[in-house]
Amino acid sequence: MTRVLLCGGAGYIGSHTAVELLENGYDIVVVDDLSNSSKESLERVKKITGKDFPFYQADVCHKSALDRIFEENQIDAVIHFAGKKAVGESVQIPLEYYRINLNATLALCESMIQHGVMNIIFSSSATVYSADNKVPFTEKSHLGCSNPYGWTKLMNEQILQDIAKATPGFSVVLLRYFNPVGAHPSGLIGEDPQGIPNNLMPFIAQVAVGKRDHINVFGNDYDTPDGTGVRDYLHVVDLASGHVAALNYVMNHEGTEIFNLGTGKGVSVLDMIKSYSKACGRILTYVIAPRRAGDLATVYADATKAKEVLGWTATKTLDDMCADSWNWQSHNPNGYH
Numbered sequence: 001m002t003r004v005l006l007c008g009g010a011g012y013i014g015s016h017t018a019v020e021l022l023e024n025g026y027d028i029v030v031v032d033d034l035s036n037s038s039k040e041s042l043e044r045v046k047k048i049t050g051k052d053f054p055f056y057q058a059d060v061c062h063k064s065a066l067d068r069i070f071e072e073n074q075i076d077a078v079i080h081f082a083g084k085k086a087v088g089e090s091v092q093i094p095l096e097y098y099r100i101n102l103n104a105t106l107a108l109c110e111s112m113i114q115h116g117v118m119n120i121i122f123s124s125s126a127t128v129y130s131a132d133n134k135v136p137f138t139e140k141s142h143l144g145c146s147n148p149y150g151w152t153k154l155m156n157e158q159i160l161q162d163i164a165k166a167t168p169g170f171s172v173v174l175l176r177y178f179n180p181v182g183a184h185p186s187g188l189i190g191e192d193p194q195g196i197p198n199n200l201m202p203f204i205a206q207v208a209v210g211k212r213d214h215i216n217v218f219g220n221d222y223d224t225p226d227g228t229g230v231r232d233y234l235h236v237v238d239l240a241s242g243h244v245a246a247l248n249y250v251m252n253h254e255g256t257e258i259f260n261l262g263t264g265k266g267v268s269v270l271d272m273i274k275s276y277s278k279a280c281g282r283i284l285t286y287v288i289a290p291r292r293a294g295d296l297a298t299v300y301a302d303a304t305k306a307k308e309v310l311g312w313t314a315t316k317t318l319d320d321m322c323a324d325s326w327n328w329q330s331h332n333p334n335g336y337h
């Protein structure tokens, strides 16, 4: 039985991936410091799957904690979701972002190699692509970041590629996520942001459930069909199944391979509000606000490589994403709390 260590496995993407792995016959071990996640998410994963697994509450930056996990469990591969992820916050406290996001990868790779664990999948982001590219972005598009969060993703990609080059048998898959949204169709797990949500769908969800009054649409004068920003929103369950496909790949190769995970389709802010209004059964109020600094007009993936090499494609529609988000939000208006 293949056993996978999920670093940051109690978080939004980690918990959904945990479900997909358990349902596809993998064993898992979860490590998470719960700094931006809840242990309740793991209880819900157990409820959905009917399966149990070990959990360690520990900081992935602490190599001694990782050493203990690798000593106590026979691990075949690691999926590394752990890290800080708020773009705006990373501009305010860059030192903390570099310290945490880079140290986690360094400690993890040191401990993995010491214990002979040679397969890792890393959560990267479409944010590593520079603004001067034409859409859709392919894995060969130019790289470059506009904030410290993005740089930590790109630096971690570099670190992992260099380790793979220098370490025979080491295998790395870098997954560049576009915009993960939605929730598990059971309504038991979903995104649970602390404070005011930065991202569009969790903000809309809080307006829909009556926690906030209206949505601010950041700019309607972009060069896009309706003037609002266009993104490649991807159902989190599709994203989770992308990790299962990548796991199969990483275990059977060595060196580094990079994949975009997206739908390949662009959706505007107004499209999203319309679809969410349908899902929750009322017209959601929005106000046109100034553009948000650093935002691009249009971002979407060319996901051909993931289809050809991993055999993976996204299958869920925008209406599925909104319906599943609403199912989670309406049943858990305060998230896991």
Ligand code: UFG
Binding pocket: 085, 087, 125, 126, 127, 177, 178, 179, 198, 199, 200, 201, 203, 215, 216, 217, 218, 219, 228, 229, 230, 231, 269, 292, 295, 299
């Ligand atoms: N938007 C609004 N109002 C809001 C929030 C967002 O109009 O309240 C707009 C944005 O201007 C943008 C779109 O909705 O046009 C999507 O914004 P998000 O904040 O949801 O997502 P981003 O594309 O800005 O960023 C996301 C993740 C990053 C990741 C990036 C990769 O937050 O971590 O995708 O492309 F790096």
